[in-house]
Amino acid sequence: xxxxxxxxxxxxxxxxxxxxxxxxxxxxxxxxxxxxxxxxxxxxxxxxxxxxxxxxxxxxxxxxxxxxxxxxxxxxxxxxxxxxxxxxxxxxxxxxxxxxxxxxxxxxxxxxx
Amino acid sequence: xxxxxxxxxxxxxxxxxxxxxxxxxxxxxxxxxxxxxxxxxxxxxxxxxxxxxxxxxxxxxxxxxxxxxxxxxxxxxxxxxxxxxxxxxxxxxxxxxxxxxxxxxxxxxxxxxx
Numbered sequence: 001x002x003x004x005x006x007x008x009x010x011x012x013x014x015x016x017x018x019x020x021x022x023x024x025x026x027x028x029x030x031x032x033x034x035x036x037x038x039x040x041x042x043x044x045x046x047x048x049x050x051x052x053x054x055x056x057x058x059x060x061x062x063x064x065x066x067x068x069x070x071x072x073x074x075x076x077x078x079x080x081x082x083x084x085x086x087x088x089x090x091x092x093x094x095x096x097x098x099x100x101x102x103x104x105x106x107x108x109x110x111x112x113x
Numbered sequence: 114x115x116x117x118x119x120x121x122x123x124x125x126x127x128x129x130x131x132x133x134x135x136x137x138x139x140x141x142x143x144x145x146x147x148x149x150x151x152x153x154x155x156x157x158x159x160x161x162x163x164x165x166x167x168x169x170x171x172x173x174x175x176x177x178x179x180x181x182x183x184x185x186x187x188x189x190x191x192x193x194x195x196x197x198x199x200x201x202x203x204x205x206x207x208x209x210x211x212x213x214x215x216x217x218x219x220x221x222x223x224x225x226x227x
Contacts, residue, residue, distance in 0.1 A: 009153060034215065043117070043203050043218025044156070089155060098163060099144040099207050100171075101216065103156040 003027055004092050006104030013111050019077040021107045023090035026071070030092040034101070035064065035075050038087040047088070048075070080111045115139050119204050119219035126194040126226045134189040134222050136204030142217070143209035145187040146171070147179065149200040150221075156203065162187055163209055194226045 006023045013019045023033075034049035050057045050064040050073065057064045063076040077084055090104040120135045138145065146161035158171030162181040176198060178190040187206075191198060201223050205216040 006155070032213070036216075041220070043205070043220050044216070045218065046215030049213060049215075099209055099216075100146075100158070100161060102158070103148075105153055105155040106150075 003030075003102050004090060004104040006090050006107060008107060009105065010108045011110070013080045013109065015080065015082060015111055015113050017080050017111075019075075019080045019084070019109055019111070021075045021088050021090070021109070022072065023074065023104050024070075024072045025092050027092070027094070028071070029094045029096075030102075031095050032093045033064070033066065033073050034091050034093075035062075036089045036091060036103075038089065038106075040086075044087075044089055077109075080109075082111045082113050085109055085111050117204055117206055117217050117219040119202075119222050121222060122220070123223050124225070126191070126224065128194060128196060128226060130194050132191050132194065134191075134202055134204075134224075136187045136189065136219060137185050138187075138204075138206040138217070139185065140206065140217065141184060142206035143184070145181065145204065145206045146216075147177070147187070147189045148203045148205065149173065150203060151200050159189065159202075191224075194224075196226045198224065199226045200224060 035047045036044035037047040038044040061078045066073045088107045091101045093101050117138045143164045147159040148156040157173050160179040162168045201221050204219045207216045
C-alpha cells in the first residue's frame with residue numbers, strides 16, 4: 001500500500017518554464033514532508049522540506065505548496081533549467097516514528113534547452 | 114568525510130546465490146536504512162536500524178537480513194537471490210530523530226539476478 005502517491009511519473013518542460021510535481025498522502029499522522037532530488041547514478045539528496053503548520057515554503061527557485069485539508073503537497077520549480085533534470089521524490093514521516101521516511105513513486109523531470 | 118559508502122557498485126548474481134551488500138558511514142549517525150529503487154515504485158524501505166544492536170523491518174523485508182554490530186556498518190544480506198530482487202539498492206543514514214537534518218544516501222548498488 002503506497003501511503004504517498006506522486007504524479008506525474010515523468011515530466012518534460014522547456015527551459016524557463018515551471019515544473020510542477022504533485023503528491024498526496026493518506027495518513028493524517030504525517031507531519032513532515034521533504035522533497036529529494038536524484039541525479040543519474042547518484043543517491044537522492046534533500047532538496048527542501050515543509051511542516052503542515054505552513055502552507056508554503058520557498059527556497060530559491062523551489063517552492064513547496066501544502067494543502068492540509070486536501071492532504072496534498074506539491075513542488076514547483078520556477079524558471080526550470082536543464083541542470084534541474086533529475087528524478088524527484090516526495091516523502092513523508094511521522095514524528096513518533098523517529099527518522100523513518102515513506103517515499104512517493106518518483107517523477108523523472110527533463111528540462112529541454 | 115566520505116559520507117555513506119556502498120560496495121559493490123554493480124553485481125550480477127545467479128538465482129539461489131547469496132551475497133552481502135556493504136554499507137558504511139563515518140558521520141556517527143544513529144539511524145541507518147536500506148531502500149530498493151524500482152521504476153515506478155519509488156524507494157521502498159527494506160530494513161532499518163536506530164542504533165547498534167537494534168534493527169527492524171520496513172515495507173519489503175522478505176528475502177533480506179540485516180545486522181548492526183557497530184554504529185558505522187549496516188550490511189544487507191540476500192539469503193537466496195531471486196530475479197525479483199533485481200534492483201538498485203541504496204543505503205541511507207541520518208541522526209536519530211533528526212528528520213530536518215535529511216538523509217545522506219550512498220551512491221547505490223545495482224544488482225541483477227539472472
